[in-house]
Amino acid sequence: MAAIEILDLEKSYLVGFWRKRPKLALRPLRLTVEEGEVFGFLGPNGAGKTTTLKLLMGLVFPTAGSARLLGFTMDDPRVKSQIGFLPEQPYFYDHLSARELLNYYGQLSGVPAKGRGAKVEQMLARVGLSDSAGMQLRRFSKGMLQRVGLAQAILHDPKLVFLDEPMSGLDPVGRREVRDLIQQLRSEGKTVFFSTHILSDAEALCDRVAVIHQGELRGVGAVAELTSQRKGKIEIVFYAQAHRVPAALITLGAEARVSGNMVNAVLPEEQQEAALDVLRRERLKLISLTPVRSSLEDYYIQKLRTVEGQTGESEGEEGQKEESRKGVGV
Amino acid sequence: MKSDGFSAANARIGYIAFNTFREAVRDRVLYNLIAFAVLLSGAAVLVGEISIDIERLVVVNLGLTAVSLFGVVVAIFIGIGLVSKEIDKRTLYTVLSRPVRRWEFVVGKFFGLTGTLVVNTFFMALGVFLALLYVAHKFDKMDLWVLIALYFIVLQFLIVCALALFFSSFSTPLMSAVFTFALFIIGNLAEDLRGVAEITHGAGGWLATAMAYLVPNFSALNVISQVAHGDPVPGRLILYNSLYAGLYSTMAISGAVLIFQRRNLK
Numbered sequence: 001m002a003a004i005e006i007l008d009l010e011k012s013y014l015v016g017f018w019r020k021r022p023k024l025a026l027r028p029l030r031l032t033v034e035e036g037e038v039f040g041f042l043g044p045n046g047a048g049k050t051t052t053l054k055l056l057m058g059l060v061f062p063t064a065g066s067a068r069l070l071g072f073t074m075d076d077p078r079v080k081s082q083i084g085f086l087p088e089q090p091y092f093y094d095h096l097s098a099r100e101l102l103n104y105y106g107q108l109s110g111v112p113a114k115g116r117g118a119k120v121e122q123m124l125a126r127v128g129l130s131d132s133a134g135m136q137l138r139r140f141s142k143g144m145l146q147r148v149g150l151a152q153a154i155l156h157d158p159k160l161v162f163l164d165e166p167m168s169g170l171d172p173v174g175r176r177e178v179r180d181l182i183q184q185l186r187s188e189g190k191t192v193f194f195s196t197h198i199l200s201d202a203e204a205l206c207d208r209v210a211v212i213h214q215g216e217l218r219g220v221g222a223v224a225e226l227t228s229q230r231k232g233k234i235e236i237v238f239y240a241q242a243h244r245v246p247a248a249l250i251t252l253g254a255e256a257r258v259s260g261n262m263v264n265a266v267l268p269e270e271q272q273e274a275a276l277d278v279l280r281r282e283r284l285k286l287i288s289l290t291p292v293r294s295s296l297e298d299y300y301i302q303k304l305r306t307v308e309g310q311t312g313e314s315e316g317e318e319g320q321k322e323e324s325r326k327g328v329g330v
Numbered sequence: 331m332k333s334d335g336f337s338a339a340n341a342r343i344g345y346i347a348f349n350t351f352r353e354a355v356r357d358r359v360l361y362n363l364i365a366f367a368v369l370l371s372g373a374a375v376l377v378g379e380i381s382i383d384i385e386r387l388v389v390v391n392l393g394l395t396a397v398s399l400f401g402v403v404v405a406i407f408i409g410i411g412l413v414s415k416e417i418d419k420r421t422l423y424t425v426l427s428r429p430v431r432r433w434e435f436v437v438g439k440f441f442g443l444t445g446t447l448v449v450n451t452f453f454m455a456l457g458v459f460l461a462l463l464y465v466a467h468k469f470d471k472m473d474l475w476v477l478i479a480l481y482f483i484v485l486q487f488l489i490v491c492a493l494a495l496f497f498s499s500f501s502t503p504l505m506s507a508v509f510t511f512a513l514f515i516i517g518n519l520a521e522d523l524r525g526v527a528e529i530t531h532g533a534g535g536w537l538a539t540a541m542a543y544l545v546p547n548f549s550a551l552n553v554i555s556q557v558a559h560g561d562p563v564p565g566r567l568i569l570y571n572s573l574y575a576g577l578y579s580t581m582a583i584s585g586a587v588l589i590f591q592r593r594n595l596k
Binding site for chain 2: 057059095104105110
């Protein structure tokens, strides 16, 4: 069963004071996320990521289309106890302590009174807030609030977790911890759908990603496949002599960069043997030779540059549906 | 997990109400009691020195009017922010993404605020009775009617809270405050409005009648002057006022729920 099935979900707002006119925030979106997947929803600020999440959470209502979460329609109250949600830049009741807040959310989520306290403590420990559990949230830093946000999202042991920019406002250590937490959720068999514009996080965590821009889905792909495609280039690294790049290597079309006593040179794959000959001739010591593979960033940039109307959907509705379920294709 | 039945909904409303109450207390809303205590004790001392035989009348009038005004101000200023603050600060997102229906949230907020006002009124009432004891040196049987007047004041708060919540479900906090306070003033003149409606004919008469019945009749809930003079309050009025306040609040809350159910939380 699909964890998330988005069926042509669309949202427009009326703008203007006298003459109201619709402004499209999300063009019809069709996307499927399987159970147990970690799915990255990528796009620049204002792309429509948060609108999509708000629609799925029932915070705003769609202009058209629908969605199913864990087999339930998204407005079915039964699904709410099985999902967790971390909004972007979360803000909580600042008169409460972290412990009181989690207890309150536990009550609202239907976590039984017996064992709720222990669950709250366990969650506080999991996000590293045990020492500050009794402090009022008004004294929390942004990073600490983000941790509280993560704790409240998973407190009731949901099957499906939505995280809107979960790394936002975190320092490198905090980001690492959130990454570990998402990995743990994956190992527990939970489905994680998170929006981000930090591509390294998506590349490290996601099974699949979707790119959205200007309210339009630009493509969906499996990260493993996207990052394994060879680009017809090789990168060679060698020890330089007198911090210089051999002229013969430049004539082979190499783009070289000297860093300390090492040189990184990228050149066409067909020049591999010629480049190695140059190194032998010049008696330069080779450190590594690796094929250059496409990165998530390449895919992302390519999709952002896609001209409107030439998206994955144009390759056929069924094709897109299949692609959004299985992997690459756009 | 609890089954999503009636009792689960009631429990969630209770949790939201308690959190609203706790927020009000921690936001030092009850600090208004200090100002009230200073005002009332000052007035009691002053009255004790300058009044002859009308100490009780002055203390009851002043005390109950202060209870009413302090409470209304608290009701309006918390009530208008109950929903809008949660939307602005986005605390609502993590509540409504749980198994909490929007109507449960609105009703829970309403009960939380009325609970705060009941506690507030209890302490202010205690102050009024202490002031009475100070000036009269004893309690009288007719002081029991002061309790009825206080009950009517609480009923006024119910209506004011419901109206504040209703206006804040679709308007800005500032406009909600203006609308609610305007209705409170007009509602205190409801009997006069009905008088005007009776002597006006034609379309104007219809309009005045509609207005008179649409605005909350706060004047019927104001028996301060009556009890200050020691006059009893008829049992029938207690019943009618209770039903009226219950019905009016329910209608205002239902309106708030209907609007809030359809609102996009931007």
